[in-house]
Amino acid sequence: MPLNNFDIKGLTNAEVLSSRKKFGENTLNFKEESGVLEAIKSLAKEPMIVLLLVASAIYFASGETGNAVFLLAAIVIVSVISLYQDAKSRNALEKLNDFSQPNCNVIRNGEIIAIKTEDVVVGDSLMVEEGTSITADGIIVHSNDFSVNESILTGESFAVFKDKTKEDNFIYNGTTVATGLAIVKVTHIGNQTKLGKIGESLESIQEEKTPLEIQINTFVKKLVLFGALVFVIVWGINYFYSYNLLDSLLKALTLAMSILPEEIPMAFTAFMALGAWRLMQMGVVVKQMKTVETLGSATVICTDKTGTITENKMSLAHVFSLKSQRIVKQSDVNSNEKHLLEIAMWASEPIPFDPMEIALHQAYSDLKIQDERPNFKMIHEYPLDGKPPMMTHIFKNEAGRRIIASKGAPEAIMQVSNLSTEEIQQIDEAVKTITSEGYRVLGVGEADFTTTNFPETQQEFQFEFLGIVAFYDPPKANIESVLNHFYEAGILVKIVTGDNAETTTAIAKQIGFKGIDQNISGADLMQLSDEELQAKVMQINIFTRMFPEAKLRIINALKANNQIVAMTGDGVNDGPALKAAHIGIAMGKKGTEIAKQAASLILLEDDLSKMVDAVAMGRRIYTNLKKAIQYIISIHIPIILTVFIPLVLGWIYPNILSPVHVIFLELIMGPTCSIIFENEPIEKNTMLQKPRPYGTSFFNWKELITSIIQGLAITAGALFIYQYSVSQGMDQAHTRTMVFIVLIVANIFLTLVNRSFYYSIFTTMRYKNNLISLIIGITLAITALLLFVPVLNSFFEFGNLTAYQIMIATGVGFIAVIWYELVKLSARIKNKVK
Structure with missing residues (x-):
């Protein structure tokens, strides 16, 4: 049988090149802002950049050129770091976008081939079928039997039937095929399509912010x-003491810089974008950023059976003919x-892509009879529909x-056949015998119809029930392990399938699935009230003979039980439920x-084990982002209070830190939170914990208080060393240096x-994160340069400390942080006692 039986040759390779040269590529190109320019514009609006510019201007006005130049250099460094993070995030998202672009089928040189969407040219013979865009x-x-959903253009959700004889025989980019198959000669591509001409308005639609993003922005x-409030207060206090407008403004700006947490939004963007990129490298394409934060919350996974739990490699195993009354091998x-078997093949697509239909075409070829496929053309098609479903094809030769052939669920074909009670019993017994061993069954029927006025629905034909074809689709080798990982992570697994109860239960038993003792069909499920279903859906784990409305009710019932629902799907009928699920x-x-x-x-390899990895990645991203922001809060507190307390309390050295010192500390903190913590591996107990409730606030009080206490402890260490230095008769330069070392050391040990709020530092030291040693090494090296290189030491107004003094400051910085290890030890002991 030829690969293309539509008698369409399509373009030749030379014609494709000529058309592409004349009309271009099939891409939508609108006026786009430069990513770099947008990032620079965004930077110019950043409060920290504005403060640095103001402080630099004040230094210039005061004649302190060195400090002014340093702050300008700091602006460049902060900008480079921000632009680097932005570029990294943008590149990750662009690659994700490219990766998720669909392919399509065209006929070229007389053969059907799959190409990228952008490679379609004017004049191509584009082949579109049910479920394709x-x-x-x-x-x-x-x-x-071709119909199209044009809601993206018209707003109408119902399908429109089209064929070449109708006045409206055009199809349009961006619409989707609801039923049937069509070959289309391409007339417009890219910006010249109907969608392309209205694309500018579509491009202006902005993506909504996620709940987590809103929480962080609000914070x-x-x-x-x-x-801003503290800035005004400090400016007033300084001006009251000095009556120097510029000097008091500069000191107030110092505090304002220490308060601004500009690292938090940058960390959020980097974590989400790079998390999505990491998922793509694992074979999971994330289409929406909000999915990254939702993954770690998943409590239920509703999975299809065929191709997800099983291999989707159908082999024809048995045949049951109603006339022969026996179950035999092929x-x-x-x-x-x-x-x-002949009628089962005719009931399949002429060019099969479904594994069962491929197996039926192969079985037909193996019969060693004259191949009639080239001699018949399909003249009418009834797509898969009904509850339970069936499909019918009508072929005719010269x-x-x-030939009117139908296949589908055995009970669907039985309903449209004239069967005796005895025959129904014989079919039921055959189905029960076959499905109890895990085989998937299809009923096959044949009809006779002489006129051309075909009925509106296939169920109106009077079929003869011929028998059953049975296929074996073995479970995937890793599926039992995958299920166990979900169970360990506290995630419920439910099978939602169009197959019958017996086959599904048999397969479920083979893979160690929990909850094989109960199941419910789609028809029975639809009889339940919302309240009854809400209770049942938590008790039952196997749902069979499902159809779109039933699947959607399952998802909504689970959501009504405050479950975070993930659902797998592959067909047109899965669309509503996939959209309704938290994670489709x-x-x-x-x-x-x-x-x-x-x-x-999208799971690129159709492998459910990737969802285990995706859930783990979701939990890892969320946990690491939380660690980063807790770190930012903890380390900002001592900087703020070390600037604020000596001034308000009128200590001997009221302005111990200047903008130069604060911005240096900010430059150290930025890479720590957005580079080190983003690169942290998943903790070993993460996938043994229950999913976090989706509605949980990112900043719960317990964690926030932990960060505040850590920050206050570091503040206590810094102020203790301040008073110690003063008591030892040290001048302002020496005191400043001691305080600075405490803050640097505390930052490192924090x-x-x-890295973990449960495991000890000795455990986390074994975690693989090469950036830890790199960033800490750079921090120590730069600090050493500031302390021991005279020019830098003088510029930062530091004193020359003795080895003993450095050890004292280092010890205080260490103690100000390491005490939290006792809290973690207590938590581990308490957990073991439980």
Whole structure:
């Protein structure tokens, strides 16, 4: 049988090149702002940059050129770090976008080939079928029961039937195929398509902020307002003492700089974008950033059976003919069973892509009879529909002979066949025998219809029930291990499938699935009230003979139970449920474009084990982001209070830190939170914990208080060394140096201690994170230069400390942080006692 039986040759390679040269590529190109320019504009609005510019201007006005130049250099460094992080995030997102672009099928040189969407050219013969997204405008040249959902253009959600004989025989880029198949000659691509012409308005639609992003932005805004208030107070106090406007303004700016947590938004953006990039490297394409934060919260995963739990490698295992009354292997078929296999093949797509249909075409070829496929053309098609579902194809040859073939759920074919009570019992017994061993079954029927006025629905035909074909789809080798990982992580697993209860239960038993004793069908589920379903959905783990409405009710019932729902799907009918789930998961290989569009992430290899990795990554990202922000809060507190307390209390050296010192500390903190913590590996107990409730506030009081206490402890250490220095008769330069060393050392050990709020520092030292030693090494090296290189020492107004004094300051910085190890030890002991 030829690969292309539509008698369409398509373009040649030379014609493709000529068309591309004339009309360009199939991409939508609108006016875009330069990413770098946008990032620079955004930087110019950053409060920290504004404060640095103001402080630098004041230094210039005061004649302190060195400090002014240093602050300008700091602006450059802060800008470079921010632009680097922005570029890194943007590149990750752009690669994700490129990676998730769909492919399409075209006929070229007489063969059907898969190409990238952007490679479609004007004149191409584009082949579109149920579940695919249309990638260019074109005119229909061949179709079977073809309908399109054009809601993206018209706003109407119902499907529109089209064929080449109708006035409206055009299809448009961005719409989706609801039913059937069509071959289309491409007339417009890229910006010349109907979608392209209205694309500028679509581009202006802005993505909504996620709940976590809103929480973080609100927190940052509050700190900025607090900083502005304190700035005014400190400016007033300084001016009251000195009556020097510029000097008092400079000292107030110092405090304002110490309060601004500009690292937090940068850390959030970097963590989410790089997290999505890491997931893509693992074979999981995240389409929406909010999915990254939701992954760690998943409490239920609803999974399909075929192709997700099983291999989706269907082999024809048995045949049951109602006339022969026996269940046999393919190699033992008689004439009745051969006819059954022939009709089963005709009920399949002419160019099969479903594994069962591929197996039926292969079985037909193995019958060693004359191949009639080239002689027949499909003249009408009824797509898969009904509850339970079935599908029907009508073929005709030049002699006028017709074949009306149907296949689907055995009970669906039985409902449209004239069967005796005895025959129904025989079919039921055969189905029970076959499915109890885990085989998937299809009923096959044949009809006779002489007129051309085909009924509106396939169920109106009177079929003859021929028998059953049974397929074996073995479970995936790793699926039992995958299920155990989900169970260990506190995640419920539910099978939601269109297959029957017996086959599903048999497969579930083979893989150690929990909850095989109860199941419910889609029809029975729809009879339940919302309240009844809400209770049942938590008790039952196997849902069979499901259809779109039933799947959607399951998702909504689970959500009503405050579950965070992930759902896998691949077909057109999975679209509504995938969209409704918190985490819609489409299959990258066997998934339709509609499923991929509705989903929030795509498993490229159709491997559910990647969801275990994705959940782990989601938990890791959330935990590490929390660590980073807790670190930022903890380390800002001592900087703020070390500037504020000596001034307010009128200590001997009221302005111990200047803008130069504060900005240096800020430059150290930025890379720590956004580079070190982002690179932290997952903690070993993370996947043994229950999912966090989705509605949980990112900043809960217990964690916030922990960070505040850590910050106050470091403050106590810094102020203790301040008073110690004064008591030893040290001048301001020596006191400043001692305080600065305490803050630097505390910063280093806070990084190490806060790598885990449960495991000890000795455990976390074994975690693989090469950036720890790099960033700490750079921090120590620069600090040493400031202390021992005379020019730098003088510029920062530091004193020359003795080795003993450095040891004292280092010891205080260490003690100010390391005490938290006792808290962690207490938690581990308490946990063991439980």
